[in-house]
Amino acid sequence: MRHMECHRETRQKQAILDVLKSVTSHPTADELYEIVRKRIPAISLGTVYRNLDRLAASGQIRRIQSAGSQMRFDGCIEPHTHIRCMGCGRVDDIEAHEELRYRIDMTGYEVQGHRLEFYGFCPACLSEDRPESAGIGESVGLRKNRLENRLE
Amino acid sequence: MRHMECHRETRQKQAILDVLKSVTSHPTADELYEIVRKRIPAISLGTVYRNLDRLAASGQIRRIQSAGSQMRFDGCIEPHTHIRCMGCGRVDDIEAHEELRYRIDMTGYEVQGHRLEFYGFCPACLSEDRPESAGIGESVGLRKNRLENRLE
C-alpha cells in the first residue's frame, strides 16, 4: 500500500537540472558532468547519465540526437529550431520561425542547408501495445529492444 | 609527380553504393553490411564503415544522425524531409513540402512533433582555416578533434 512515490529529489538530480536550465548551450553528458562536478565533486558520470534519462523521460529536458557521436541535451522543452555547426558539432538556438532568415544571419553561421524532421510513431509501432512513454524521452537501451522492423 | 588519383573503384565500394541507392530505407552500417554480404560474402564491416565515410565525404550519400544510437545513411542527397519513429527508430521520407500534412497522413505515422535544424559553420569555425570539406560528409573522428569551443 504505497502510492508509488518513485522520483526522489536528490542533490545530484537537482544540480544537473539547474545547470542544464541555466545554460544556453546543448551540452553532452560528459560536459554536464564536468560542470556539475564543481558543485558536487564526488558525483559520478553514471549518475549524470541516469538522471538525464529520468529528466528526459519525465519531459523536463530534451535529448537532441543530431550532433556528432555524443548525445546532447537541451534544458528548453518548447519546440524550437536548432542550428548546428558542421565543423565542431556545436548547436545553437534560433527562437522564432518568422523573420527566420534574418535571425539566422544574426548568428553568424554560414548556412549550408537544413533538415526538417517529423517524429512520432510508425504504423508498426502503433499496432502493437507499446509500454507507456517512448521515444524522445526514452533511453537508447529501451528503444534498441524494438529495432526489429529494420531492413529494405 | 602523381596527380593524386586517390579514389579507386573497388567492387566493395560500388556494391555498398548500389545497395544504398536501391533502397528506400535509411540503413545503419551493420544493416548495409548484412545486405552487401549477400553479394560479397567476405566483405568486412570495417570496409563498410570506411566506404560510407568516403562516399559521404565525396557527397554521394548523406549521413543522418538523428535516429537512435547508430548512424544511418541515405542514398538520396537531394534535400528532403524525414519522419522518424520514436518507437523503433525507423526513418521514412516525405518528399514534398507542399501538401505536407496530406503526405504525412499517407505514411500512417502518428505525428508527435517536428524539429527543424539548419546546418553550416559557426563563426568560430569560419574564422579558422579549416581543412577541405567538413561536417555532413566527415567522419566522427575528424570532427571530434575540433570540439574545443564547447561549454557554457
Add this chain to the structure above:
DNA sequence: GCTCTTATTGATAATAATTACTATTAATTT
C-alpha cells in the same frame, strides 16, 4: 528526531558502435 524502506548513488565492469592498425590484395599507371 529516529527508524524503516528502497530509490539512488559511486565505482567499476560490461556492452555496443565506431575507428585504428597491419599484413595482404587488387586497381590503376606505366
Add this chain to the structure above:
DNA sequence: AAATTAATAGTAATTATTATCAATAAGAGC
C-alpha cells in the same frame, strides 16, 4: 605484364553509454 600504393579483411583498440552492486540517503510513518 610489372610496379605502385590505395583499399581490403581481420582484428585490436577506443569511445559513449548502460548495467551491476554494495553502500548511502530521501522520504514516509512513528
